């Protein structure tokens with residue numbers, strides 16, 4: 001690599017404003033990998049880190065302004081350089097996973113946060129996988145203990161986490177009902193949901209063995225009324241703007257759980273490599289395909305995050321970092337659609 005500088009989207013203060021600037025390429029530690037980023041995924045966690053909201057976040061990210069200027073975590077690209085102790089990857093390998101400063105031409109990731117990119121995904125799909133896919137996987141398997149034949153309800157089935165949850169639940173042999181807005185019913189159905197309900201007009205009938213709640217901010221009592229005795233509700237999240245802590249409903253549910261006949265689970269997704277490998281296994285077999293919705297160029301990181309924050313993104317939002325021929329073709333198709 002002859003260059004020592006790169007283009008990166010940077011923020012100077014909390015919020016969504018970013019500017020693309022030229023800055024030094026980051027250096028790798030001994031267990032780290034430098035990735036030439038092709039595409040970067042956008043997720044709610046990145047929004048929280050960029051805005052410093054809820055305020056608790058700032059205890060970690062910096063009290064008055066973000067310590068890290070280049071945001072972005074999910075990425076897909078090609079290994080450019082490896083640290084002295086890296087054994088799993090070599091220069092030129094195509095990878096996906098979670099790094100630091102992904103809204104840039106080059107980003108550093110720990111070796112154990114990356115996996116080989118399956119050949120049946122393009123770079124945009126690969127960039128969309130890690131955080132939301134892991135969240136859905138852990139909601140269903142780690143916390144929900146999903147089993148074949150169970151009736152699973154997914155609230156927010158058209159969003160970043162929900163589109164993965166529908167596919168993972170189907171792959172586990174569950175009967176899936178997805179709840180979303182009418183305009184996204186076709187997408188949710190195409191992902192494998194046997195029943196699709198419009199949250200603005202349809203009544204949700206019956207009770208479920210497992211509810212994965214990723215949208216709509218339903219009251220806990222409502223979620224319980226839809227759950228079988230002995231069933232489980234996994235509260236992945238829904239937005240509580242302006243809150244200091246941001247997970248009040250989840251905490252209340254977890255506190256109530258020991259006293260009721262359903263399991264109410266508050267979850268925080270972890271970046272566990274074995275889970276990412278298991279998810280990639282489902283991608284390789286064709287059971288899971290990331291549902292990429294809108295894509296944005298690096299100059300429009302703020303717009304990408306704003307689109308997600310509006311709360312009605314279709315599937316995953318992705319930032320195209322280095323424009324490959326594949327991406328230009330995709331952009332052309334989007335423009336025609």
Ligand SMILES: NC(=O)c1ccc[n+]([C@@H]2O[C@H](COP(=O)([O-])OP(=O)(O)OC[C@H]3O[C@@H](n4cnc5c(N)ncnc54)[C@H](OP(=O)(O)O)[C@@H]3O)[C@@H](O)[C@H]2O)c1
Nearest residue numbers: 044156158159160161181199215216237238267268269312
């Ligand atoms: N616990 C964790 O570790 C963890 C990890 C990741 C994410 N999260 C949280 O999980 C939530 C979902 O994340 P995401 O990335 O999937 O967000 P997202 O992409 O914005 O998806 C949210 C979805 O909710 C749907 N929705 C809105 N109102 C609804 C309603 N009344 N009933 C049912 N669905 C409704 C929207 O669908 P329409 O567009 O069709 O209206 C949207 O597609 C967020 O709050 C996020 O912060 C938590």
